[in-house]
Amino acid sequence: MPATRFSDLVRGMRDLRIATVPVLLMALLAGGIYTFVAVANDVSENELQRFDNGLLLLFRQPGDVSAPIGPSWVAQSVVEITTLGGYPVLVTLVTAIAGFLLVYRKFGPAIFMVAAIVSGTGVSHLLKIVYDRPRPDIVDHLVATHTASFPSGHATMSAVVYLTLATMIVRLVDDVAVRIYVILMAVLLTFMVGMSRIYLGVHWPSDVIAGWALGTAWACLSWLAVTALRALRARG
Structure with missing residues (x-):
């Protein structure tokens, strides 16, 4: 195959990938919102x-x-696993990565990451106040809790943080296998944290499902917002 045809093929695949990502994010966003609303209504x-x-x-x-x-x-x-979705661990992780990005003079990604996570935290707390669902009372709690039950803050914030970090990492590498690995690890961590809350008896399963849906939707919405801003800047 001539070099020009090969380069055109690579460019075409790259353009297809760029065009496909927003569509996938929109699908995940819509699915997350629909799931959260359906569970909340039920x-x-x-x-x-x-x-x-x-x-x-x-x-x-x-x-x-x-x-x-x-x-x-x-x-x-499981008690140790659940701390991966707790605020001390997440705040430490986000602070460390934001500091690295600032030192590396990547101000845009740092602002995006912090803004997405802080706003997601605010939405999660607001929804807890709105729904004010009591914690499970049919089993003993194996760890202490201090807020309302719906949606699960651990499930929501682990999805927001780990998926947001994953989307930042995949933009830095071109290897498809590495990208798949990073996304799968983010999903696995989010899943483990959510299941730990059910095992420990501190959340109803529906709290966790709603948290996963909300966190995923918020991470996708944040990334779509950044994509739109970059497109507008490029046009300008």
Whole structure:
């Protein structure tokens, strides 16, 4: 194949990828919003109580709602996993990466990351106040809690933080395998944090599902906003 034809093919694939990403982000955004609204409506009408109760009890010993399934080291491991979605870990992580970006003079990505995460935190807290759903009362809580239940703040913020960081990293590499690995790791961390909240008995499963949906939608919305701003700047 002539060099010119090969370069045209590579350029065409790159243009297709650039055009496809916003479409995928829009699809994820729409799916996340739809899922959150659907779950929120069902929660308000108490239509998910049977599902929530059944899944919570699935993680407890039969006849003893105070004892989680598995040996004691499993429960301790889950407690440590859940901290990956807690504010101390997330704030430390975001601060460290923002500091690195500022030292590296990447002011745009630093501002984007902090703005997306801070605004996502605000929305999560606001929705907790609006819905004011009590924490689960059918099983014992294995860790302390201080806010309302819906949506799960850990599930929401782990999705916002890890997916936002993943989208920043994938822009720095061209290797498809590396990009897939980074995205999968972000999804895996988000999934583990959400499931830990159910295992520990501090969230209804529907809280976690809504948190995942909200966090994913917010990360996609933030990235679409940055993409639009860059397109406007390029035209100007």
